[in-house]
Amino acid sequence: MEIQRVVRDLVTTKRLGTLYAKSLRVVEDYKGNLSVALDPIGCKPGDWVITIGISAARYAAGNPNITTDLTIGGIIDHWSEEEWRS
Amino acid sequence: MEIQRVVRDLVTTKRLGTLYAKSLRVVEDYKGNLSVALDPIGCKPGDWVITIGISAARYAAGNPNITTDLTIGGIIDHWSEEEWRS
Amino acid sequence: MEIQRVVRDLVTTKRLGTLYAKSLRVVEDYKGNLSVALDPIGCKPGDWVITIGISAARYAAGNPNITTDLTIGGIIDHWSEEEWRS
Amino acid sequence: MEIQRVVRDLVTTKRLGTLYAKSLRVVEDYKGNLSVALDPIGCKPGDWVITIGISAARYAAGNPNITTDLTIGGIIDHWSEEEWRS
Amino acid sequence: MEIQRVVRDLVTTKRLGTLYAKSLRVVEDYKGNLSVALDPIGCKPGDWVITIGISAARYAAGNPNITTDLTIGGIIDHWSEEEWRS
Numbered sequence: 001m002e003i004q005r006v007v008r009d010l011v012t013t014k015r016l017g018t019l020y021a022k023s024l025r026v027v028e029d030y031k032g033n034l035s036v037a038l039d040p041i042g043c044k045p046g047d048w049v050i051t052i053g054i055s056a057a058r059y060a061a062g063n064p065n066i067t068t069d070l071t072i073g074g075i076i077d078h079w080s081e082e083e084w085r086s
Numbered sequence: 087m088e089i090q091r092v093v094r095d096l097v098t099t100k101r102l103g104t105l106y107a108k109s110l111r112v113v114e115d116y117k118g119n120l121s122v123a124l125d126p127i128g129c130k131p132g133d134w135v136i137t138i139g140i141s142a143a144r145y146a147a148g149n150p151n152i153t154t155d156l157t158i159g160g161i162i163d164h165w166s167e168e169e170w171r172s
Numbered sequence: 173m174e175i176q177r178v179v180r181d182l183v184t185t186k187r188l189g190t191l192y193a194k195s196l197r198v199v200e201d202y203k204g205n206l207s208v209a210l211d212p213i214g215c216k217p218g219d220w221v222i223t224i225g226i227s228a229a230r231y232a233a234g235n236p237n238i239t240t241d242l243t244i245g246g247i248i249d250h251w252s253e254e255e256w257r258s
Numbered sequence: 259m260e261i262q263r264v265v266r267d268l269v270t271t272k273r274l275g276t277l278y279a280k281s282l283r284v285v286e287d288y289k290g291n292l293s294v295a296l297d298p299i300g301c302k303p304g305d306w307v308i309t310i311g312i313s314a315a316r317y318a319a320g321n322p323n324i325t326t327d328l329t330i331g332g333i334i335d336h337w338s339e340e341e342w343r344s
Numbered sequence: 345m346e347i348q349r350v351v352r353d354l355v356t357t358k359r360l361g362t363l364y365a366k367s368l369r370v371v372e373d374y375k376g377n378l379s380v381a382l383d384p385i386g387c388k389p390g391d392w393v394i395t396i397g398i399s400a401a402r403y404a405a406g407n408p409n410i411t412t413d414l415t416i417g418g419i420i421d422h423w424s425e426e427e428w429r430s
Contacts, residue, residue, distance in 0.1 A: 096248060098245075098249060100213065100247040102212065102246060105232075110173070112175070123173070139226070141227045153232035154173065155229070
């Protein structure tokens with residue numbers, strides 16, 4: 001899994017049915033690279049999260065028919081910009 | 087998922103039957119790296135899209151027998167070059 | 173999928189039975205990085221191709237028991253070094 | 259698999275049920291990039307480990323329903339910073 | 345698949361049962377990055393090999409229950425440092 005930070009929501013009105021109506025978040029890694037993760041937890045911008053990729057992302061979404069390759073798996077209790085970039 | 091931009095169509099007359107007659111698009115990431123994504127939605131050059139990879143790409147294609155590793159999952163409502171590269 | 177160019181054949185006399193007797197090609201990406209792809213199509217050096225990775229590579233090989241993680245999926249009709257590196 | 263070093267534990271009180279109550283560790287690669295791995299072995303900070311990714315990570319967790327994409331597979335008997343970075 | 349060179353054996357006395365007693369080798373790519381591959385063939389340091397990743401690695405190991413994400417698939421008949429780095 002990767003340590004990422006939630007940046008903002010992402011709205012895709014025109015989307016595949018296999019993404020259902022699941023919330024998508026833009027997340028960034030410690031280098032500032034942006035990705036899009038499905039959020040089954042309900043995160044807000046600024047939250048430090050762990051993201052789950054590969055086939056596990058579909059199962060983490062609660063239903064393997066949900067076609068995600070990145071899903072937020074949890075909110076980190078204690079993290080800081082310093083730890084991240086060290 | 088990744089945020090990418092549709093660059094152009096890609097024609098492969100000589101292709102595997104497992105790609106069926108699905109439309110392929112050249113997409114670029116924020117660094118300008120090019121990939122090829124299957125497009126079940128019907129995008130046009132310039133559209134900002136989210137792309138789905140890993141095994142989810144096959145399911146997102148509408149049929150897991152379609153042998154794609156990258157499929158366009160939706161068109162982003164609001165995005166800009168600035169957000170992308172920041 | 174990725175846009176790659178066929179460089180040469182690759183001979184591996186001592187190989188796993190799960191690769192059967194399938195042809196392997198050395199392919200390069202636009203940065204010149206080399207990979208090895210299974211070729212079910214019959215490409216020649218210099219051909220511009222799309223390569224399929226992840227679990228889709230096994231299905232693209234014509235038999236999911238073939239243990240490849242990269243398979244050539246088609247030959248691109250029109251491509252050039254310029255488009256590739258732009 | 260990758261050679262990584264255990265840095266610290268990671269606590270995520272708010273997490274998906276599909277991660278169960280498994281221990282998570284922050285691990286670093288030789289470039290200092292941080293990832294999060296599920297630890298079925300019981301490692302301590304400083305241990306040199308091999309980490310298993312892709313779908314194998316779920317099976318390595320002892321139950322494929324555990325939604326991890328990185329799992330610690332073993333502790334390396336003899337390794338050193340020098341070998342790692344050479 | 346990737347072209348890699350076998351560097352040395354890797355001993356992990358404390359390992360998951362899902363890796364069985366399979367031999368592990370440290371392999372390097374042309375940039376000198378190290379990974380760990382399961383070796384069902386019996387390679388020696390210095391051998392040029394192709395490595396198979398993704399879910400195919402488990403099947404290449406001879407048993408999909410073996411939790412590897414990288415498995416040596418064959419020994420390359422003719423390869424050289426020059427071809428590799430060109």
